[in-house]
Amino acid sequence: MPVFNVFIKILRKHGSVTLLYLSIYVLLVVFFVMADENGGSAADMFQDKALALHITDEDQSSVSLALTDYLASIHDVSTQTVERGEILDGLYYRTLNYVLTIPDGFEASLLAHDAEGLLTFAALPGTSSELYVNRQISLYLDTLRRFLDCGYSLSESLERTGDALASLPDAETVSFCSANALSGGLLEPFFRYQPYILISVLICGLTPVLITLNGTRIRTRTACSPFPAGRHTLALLGGSLFYGLGLFLICMLLCFLFSPEGIRQPVVWQALLNSFVFLLFSAVLAVLVSLLITDSNVLNMVANSIGLVMSFLCGVFVPQSLLPDAVLRAGRFLPAYWYIHATDLLAGRGDEVYDAGSYWTCIGIQLLFAAALSVVTFAASCRRRKGS
Amino acid sequence: MTQPIIQIESLVKRYRDLIALDHFQLSVEEGEIFGLLGPNGSGKTTTIHCILSLLAYDKGTIRVFGQEMRPDSYELKRQIGVVTQEVAVIDELTVYENIDYFCGLYIRDKKLRRQYVEEAVRFVELDEFQKFYPKKLSGGLLRRLNIACGIAHKPRLIFLDEPTVAVDPQSRNRILEGIQELNRQGATIVYTSHYMEEVEQLCTRIAIMDKGRLLAAGTTEELKRMIKKSEIISIDILDLQPEQLAAIRSLRHVYEASFDGHCLKILCSGGTHNLLHVLEYLQAEGLSFGRTYSELPSLNDVFLEITGKELRD
Numbered sequence: 253m254p255v256f257n258v259f260i261k262i263l264r265k266h267g268s269v270t271l272l273y274l275s276i277y278v279l280l281v282v283f284f285v286m287a288d289e290n291g292g293s294a295a296d297m298f299q300d301k302a303l304a305l306h307i308t309d310e311d312q313s314s315v316s317l318a319l320t321d322y323l324a325s326i327h328d329v330s331t332q333t334v335e336r337g338e339i340l341d342g343l344y345y346r347t348l349n350y351v352l353t354i355p356d357g358f359e360a361s362l363l364a365h366d367a368e369g370l371l372t373f374a375a376l377p378g379t380s381s382e383l384y385v386n387r388q389i390s391l392y393l394d395t396l397r398r399f400l401d402c403g404y405s406l407s408e409s410l411e412r413t414g415d416a417l418a419s420l421p422d423a424e425t426v427s428f429c430s431a432n433a434l435s436g437g438l439l440e441p442f443f444r445y446q447p448y449i450l451i452s453v454l455i456c457g458l459t460p461v462l463i464t465l466n467g468t469r470i471r472t473r474t475a476c477s478p479f480p481a482g483r484h485t486l487a488l489l490g491g492s493l494f495y496g497l498g499l500f501l502i503c504m505l506l507c508f509l510f511s512p513e514g515i516r517q518p519v520v521w522q523a524l525l526n527s528f529v530f531l532l533f534s535a536v537l538a539v540l541v542s543l544l545i546t547d548s549n550v551l552n553m554v555a556n557s558i559g560l561v562m563s564f565l566c567g568v569f570v571p572q573s574l575l576p577d578a579v580l581r582a583g584r585f586l587p588a589y590w591y592i593h594a595t596d597l598l599a600g601r602g603d604e605v606y607d608a609g610s611y612w613t614c615i616g617i618q619l620l621f622a623a624a625l626s627v628v629t630f631a632a633s634c635r636r637r638k639g640s
Numbered sequence: 641m642t643q644p645i646i647q648i649e650s651l652v653k654r655y656r657d658l659i660a661l662d663h664f665q666l667s668v669e670e671g672e673i674f675g676l677l678g679p680n681g682s683g684k685t686t687t688i689h690c691i692l693s694l695l696a697y698d699k700g701t702i703r704v705f706g707q708e709m710r711p712d713s714y715e716l717k718r719q720i721g722v723v724t725q726e727v728a729v730i731d732e733l734t735v736y737e738n739i740d741y742f743c744g745l746y747i748r749d750k751k752l753r754r755q756y757v758e759e760a761v762r763f764v765e766l767d768e769f770q771k772f773y774p775k776k777l778s779g780g781l782l783r784r785l786n787i788a789c790g791i792a793h794k795p796r797l798i799f800l801d802e803p804t805v806a807v808d809p810q811s812r813n814r815i816l817e818g819i820q821e822l823n824r825q826g827a828t829i830v831y832t833s834h835y836m837e838e839v840e841q842l843c844t845r846i847a848i849m850d851k852g853r854l855l856a857a858g859t860t861e862e863l864k865r866m867i868k869k870s871e872i873i874s875i876d877i878l879d880l881q882p883e884q885l886a887a888i889r890s891l892r893h894v895y896e897a898s899f900d901g902h903c904l905k906i907l908c909s910g911g912t913h914n915l916l917h918v919l920e921y922l923q924a925e926g927l928s929f930g931r932t933y934s935e936l937p938s939l940n941d942v943f944l945e946i947t948g949k950e951l952r953d
Contacts, residue, residue, distance in 0.1 A: 265732045473728045476722040477718075
């Protein structure tokens with residue numbers, strides 16, 4: 253056990269780096285969740301809201317009055333005649349959100365199917381009010397036209413349009429992901445940022461130990477002793493496994509600390525499995541780095557370069573749905589892409605609906621990456637041994 | 641007759657087209673301090689690596705303690721200590737932890753190991769630095785730590801590959817005394833160095849090798865007897881005529897004489913009292929002379945004459 257014991261001893265001396273990364277990670281997760289909570293969820297941000305509308309009805313027809321009534325059922329509508337300057341002041345000071353003018357002859361034009369572009373409106377540019385009210389006006393007029401086209405009289409069509417729009421079913425956002433999705437709370441950012449953290453922690457924590465004990469001088473000295481080379485390699489593998497499993501255990505503990513009820517949720521266990529597979533890949537990467545780099549002082553730079561490139565290409569920091577196609581195409585050749593894809597599936601984010609097949613595909617691809625990297629690492633190890 | 645502790649016969653080692661060891665022969669007896677001398681690239685380290693089975697060789701046999709040395713000869717390796725030319729210690733461990741780790745590769749018994757490690761610390765006089773990390777040690781102290789790591793397990797056979805490179809004179813003397821002490825305690829030592837005076841002072845037998853071949857082996861005196869030069873005479877003279885120089889060349893045992901304007905240098909081969917003959921001639925010629933030196937050939941002269949080059953060429 254001398255090699256394993258000294259592995260643990262050296263690991264302890266580099267323990268501060270691991271602790272530092274994990275502490276920053278926990279703080280970041282908490283910070284992002286707090287920032288997210290202040291911003292509100294997507295459902296909270298997009299809710300029906302009554303706006304301040306001013307309608308100038310020059311037509312005073314049954315259609316214009318019905319449209320005014322419909323809009324008044326949703327918004328705070330004023331119809332008094334006011335000066336143009338007063339309207340502009342209202343828009344500027346946000347006491348008015350939208351100003352609609354229904355021109356004279358609007359009803360006749362509508363019946364003649366020639367009302368396109370007749371309505372004029374004003375709203376503050378860059379606000380959602382314009383889109384929001386326009387969509388409601390279009391909905392009303394399109395519905396009315398359909399009833400007219402069906403042969404109903406104008407009064408009947410207005411009545412039916414009013415009824416139809418009043419009885420619209422309440423819309424509800426439905427997520428197709430599994431019932432216990434990771435979204436919301438600390439778990440989603442906790443799992444999302446793991447690729448960067450795992451790569452950094454493993455390269456800065458494990459690689460220096462391997463560089464030290466696998467260095468040519470120490471290897472040569474060990475080869476002179478009665479300690480078999482195979483046992484030396486096994487001790488290093490055992491030490492790496494110990495470190496990897498220890499790190500995973502800490503991740504699990506943090507996960508259940510952030511979400512104590514997660515222990516009963518299958519989706520959390522699926523996310524943990526996803527993390528474990530990515531950890532395998534990162535551990536093999538750390539071993540490969542230890543074979544290619546002999547100076548421990550550059551490891552921070554290497555860890556940051558690999559971690560940041562992988563994170564930005566694969567959607568760790570920026571959601572995959574916001575990344576350009578070209579970036580995603582490149583990201584597919586990196587395991588972090590499939591890790592994030594699986595996390596998105598579990599969290600109900602992104603464009604794809606969760607299904608077990610897709611999840612296991614992501615896990616399988618990550619395992620393939622780990623296996624391929626293991627082969628490269630083995631080849632590098634053989635080459636290095638032959639060289640020395 | 642006792643069996644040699646190391647016996648190498650017709651050892652051949654090739655690196656593709658380069659022949660690193662060309663039918664190399666060597667025999668080291670138990671209790672010796674055996675010096676291996678040779679210029680860079682002569683095959684010294686290759687020889688040691690082959691003996692330790694760190695390198696596979698193409699032809700020949702290597703026997704250590706009378707047994708064939710193989711990579712899995714762990715019982716033989718248990719009795720061997722190696723002090724590498726480059727300091728091979730772990731920067732993250734203290735002096736004590738380093739010695740304990742390397743000793744632990746040989747000695748499993750914790751109590752015995754502790755005793756050995758403490759003895760090794762005392763032996764290299766690093767008692768005050770036990771809790772220091774290698775980066776805090778000076779070059780000399782680091783070399784001593786390197787030695788302690790190689791000898792803590794009390795091996796019967798120790799390979800010391802240039803252990804005094806880049807070491808201050810004080811530390812060097814301590815290291816050399818330590819090596820002699822190890823030898824007195826019963827260890828056989830194979831020593832390689834660039835420093836001729838060290839080898840001359842330390843080694844009981846020396847082998848000179850070049851281009852992978854053994855050129856000569858023996859005690860210092862035996863080696864000195866192998867060369868033509870037996871005495872070097874230097875005399876400060878103000879003026880010397882060419883005919884006088886020719887006359888000196890014709891003196892008995894003188895095989896070379898040169899005058900550079902103020903110093904007459906004479907090389908003699910064999911014979912005794914050569915200086916007396918030269919001084920008699922100078923006196924007879926009425927030549928006044930100053931400082932006079934007579935030196936016996938050094939190991940460096942032996943090396944130069946045998947290999948045709950300086951050790952550091």
